[in-house]
Amino acid sequence: MAKFKMHLLVCGGTGCHASLSQTIGDNLKEILVEKGLDHEVQVIMTGCFGFCEKGPIVKVMPDNTFYTEVKPADAREIIEEHIIKGRKVNRLLYQDPENKEHVSDSKHMGFYKKQIRIALRNCGFIDPENIDEYIARDGYEALGKVLTEMDAQQTIDIIKKSGLRGRGGGGFPTGLKWEITSKSQADQKYVVCNADEGDPGAFMDRSILEGDPHSVIEAMAICGYSIGGTKGLVYIRAEYPLAITRLKIAIAQAREYGLLGTDILGSGFDFDIELRYGAGAFVCGEETALIHSMEGMRGEPTFKPPFPSVSGYLGKPTNVNNVETFASIPVIINKGADWFSSIGSEKSKGTKVFALAGKINNVGLIEVPMGITLREIIYEIGGGIKDGKKFKAVQTGGPSGGCLTEHHLDTPIDYDNLIAAGSMMGSGGMIVMDEDDCMVSVAKFYLDFTVEESCGKCTPCRIGNKRLYEILETITQGKGTMEDLQKLKNLSYVIKDASLCGLGQTSPNPVLSTLDNFWDEYVEHVTVKKCRSSQCKALMQYIIEAEQCVGCTACARNCPVNAISGERKLAHYINQDICIKCGACMEKCKFNAISIK
Amino acid sequence: MTKVKSLADLRKMKEGLESKLNLREKSNNPESLVQIRVAMATCGIASGAKTVMEYMIDELEKRNIEAVVTQTGCMGYCYAEPTIEVTLPNQDAVVFGYVNEKKANEIIEKYIKNNELVDGIIPVNYETIKK
The missing domain is CATH 1.20.1440.230 (NADH-ubiquinone oxidoreductase 51kDa subunit, iron-sulphur binding domain)
Structure with missing residues (x-):
């Protein structure tokens, strides 16, 4: 077998994928073959690195060089300069926004400094389509431990002790949920993974399934063992084709290795997983609606109780957990409840993945300890507001959440504080807004x-x-x-x-x-019919200041609806009845004569 | 493909697989490991740096020494190629010249293992400009 001296990790998350990362990977491979280096340098398509703002990302190991915004055409330069001659390609390195210095190692970037990656531990590190790489990173070790060395109650106790709470938004204690399901009596019980990520702007579940599908599979099997169920179902939206593909590959590999199926690791425990596709309805993230949708009925919620843990899928006890919750389970089993609960705040343990979006410099996926402040997230990790504008608010929790303002910048973020502030954790979308947002x-x-x-x-x-x-x-x-x-x-x-x-x-x-x-x-x-951010078109008017207008006619010529009239070299005038407020005139005016009132 | 039949099986399998990811694991915190940089510019390669690099990688692994071996560009000591720079944890880097397999062996045995200096050290006669 070839022994590789260098690894090139290419981000294969959906964001980078859309920016042609697959082609970058293919180009790299092709050029390596051409240079006769394909037995020395390995190209690996990984999951999301999180730094989507600067994607596509290519990371060179072992010297830990982090290339950003790579284009397919850059593949040759990376190989000829970096791989062959050992010179880093400076123009592709991350530039520190403050001192403009090139940073080659991701560890020294503000974006990564404050992060602790638990649920995302393997994303951007392993090849999600290769079970061997997952096993090499302690994969299925937790399942093995649970099956051979622990009983169901011991497992539940660890999860309870760790303080892990549901990452889908509600924050219900995971261990307690497992315990309730385990106590329900039935001939069959189900483990359901809720991958129906619906909040606008949130994409952590997708990234985990794309970057580390085995962690979810392993955790579902652990859950099955703990609650006494042998069937797992992943409810995933059909809009996530890449996540579905990778999950399918992962399930097939796990079956081949006997890590799913009958008599897993010689313990006598059987477990298998099937996929159920959702059509992308937001309400189906609600567990009763999700279960009805899986049963083939309308995705409508029903009254609780009975809770799914008593009567869920096909009337059987069903344990529903979110993707991110599952992804944290194997690490908790391996490293222990105390380790996990040492991270985070008093009532919210561990880390949370947030999807940073909106008017922020570093858009991307981050994982931070609970209890971190909004200020740290926005200014240190997120790199501040775009174009030096003023921070106005951040929306958390998607359509179910609310806005936090600058008064909340120093509030430690956890489930309870967010609710007290009138918002909620939700699945972890964070949409940052600046002064231009109404x-x-x-x-x-x-x-x-x-x-x-x-x-x-x-x-x-x-x-x-x-x-x-x-x-x-x-x-x-x-x-x-x-x-x-x-x-x-x-x-x-x-x-x-x-x-x-x-x-x-x-x-x-x-x-x-x-x-x-x-x-x-x-x-x-x-009252004054004014929109201070000039977003509500009906409330604003484009006005030409007569003193500053030189009558160049540039605005009139560019107005798509001919709302501007006036003689050459004389001040022009906008007819407000015709104006559609497109702003084309203001863009074209070289004399700053047009303003919004 | 063979099935994994027990936890012991899984652990054995993991041991075998770990080495494939070793390179990536190690580069996450290179400061705590022995770091070796081999000058691989045209002159270095022409005088056999590639063989030296391969030798180092193989031998360090055989002798169970945790190290990161990377390549770099021309170090400027073209007269003494192949040159390698060795950084032991918490120590300054030392550059060795005229490294062949025999010399490499000596460096591993004496300098890396026992921190004894060996012949062939090139005194550092430059400063790196901080941008």
Whole structure:
């Protein structure tokens, strides 16, 4: 067998994949063959490195060189310069935004310094399509230990002691959930992995399944052993084709090795996993709706109790956990409950993966200890706000969450603090907003999403959210009144109180939290008909300042609707009735004569 | 493919597989390991740096020494090629010239294992410019 002296890790996550990382990998391989180096240098497609902002990423081992924004055409230079001549390709290295120095090792980048990778431990390190690499990294060791050295209750006790809470959003203690399911009596029990990641902007579950599918498979088998179930089901959305492919490969490999199937590792324990595809409905992330969808019925939530742990899939006790929760399990078994609970805050243990998105310099996937502050995440890891703008808010918890403002920048982030601040952990999406974002429009955006995604079962959710959306629409149109603001509040509370499932109970959160934190902005929209971020088109006007206009006609020539009139060399004028507020005139004006009022 | 039949089997299998990832594991914290850089510019390669590098990688593994062997560009000592730079944990780097397999063996046995200096050290006569 060839003995490789160098490894080239190419990011194969969806983000980098879309930027042609597969071609980069192929090019690298091809050139290595051409140079006769294919027996010395190995090219590996890995999972997500997390630093999506700078993707595609190529990492050279053993010297730990981290190349960013690599294009397929750069493959030759990397091989000819770095691999053959040993000179790093400077232009592809990460540049420190502050001192403009090239940083070649990811360990010295602000983005990675504060991270602790547990759920993402293998993402960007191993080849997700090769079970051997997972085994080499202690893979299936935890399953082996549990099956041969521990009984079900001991396993549950470790998880309980570790303090692990559900990473899907609710934060229910995982060990307790397993214990309840294990105590239910039935001839068959099911382990379900909830991979129906629906929050806009969140992609950690997808990245884990793409980058380290075996960790989820191993954890599901451990769960099966603990609760007394032999069947596992992964409910995954069909919109995640790469994750599905890698998961299928991983399941097939695990079966081949006998790590799934009958008599696993000679312990007499049987376990196997099947996939169930979802059609991408947000409500199906709710466990009862998810179970109905798997049974082939409409994805509608039903009343709890009975909880799925008592009566779930096909009426049998079912344990539903999120992908990220599962991915943390093998490490907890291997390293112990005390190790895990030493990380994090008092009531939230371990680490959490966040998907950083929005107006932030380092968009990507990060894993940080619970209890870290928002300031550390946004300024140290995220590299601050794009284009030096001012931070306004960060939206956490997706459509069920709320906004945190600069008052919350130093609050340690964990399940309970986020709820106290009027938001929630959710699955870990973090959308950062700057001064150019209008909070009324943000609330409207999320309502638009929930109106679309409401299953329609409960009237307050089905109709109430629609009305909320309409009121917000009125406000952004400049037709809102102070009475509307009160209506928004009242209606929000009704929807929260009278809806059956989590979707309806939390859908008004974006409205309530923006009302709380940005009341002035709402009032401004309603009373002075002004949008301070110039996002609500109906509330703004493009105006030409007569003193500064030299009459060059550039604006008039570029106006797509001919709303601008005026003689050459004389001041021009915008007809507000025709203007569609596209901003083309302002872009073209060289004399800064056009402003937004 | 053979099935893994027990935890002992799995552990044995892991031991066999670990070496394949060793290179990646080690490069996560190179400071704590012996680091060796082989000058692999045209002159170095022409005088046999490649053979030396392969020899070092194989021998270090055979003798169970945890080390990271990487290549680098021209170090400037073209008269003394092949040259290698050895950095022991928490020590300054030392450059050795005219390294062939015999010399490499001596470096491993004496310097890397026992921290005894051997002949052929090139005194460092430059400073690296910090940008």
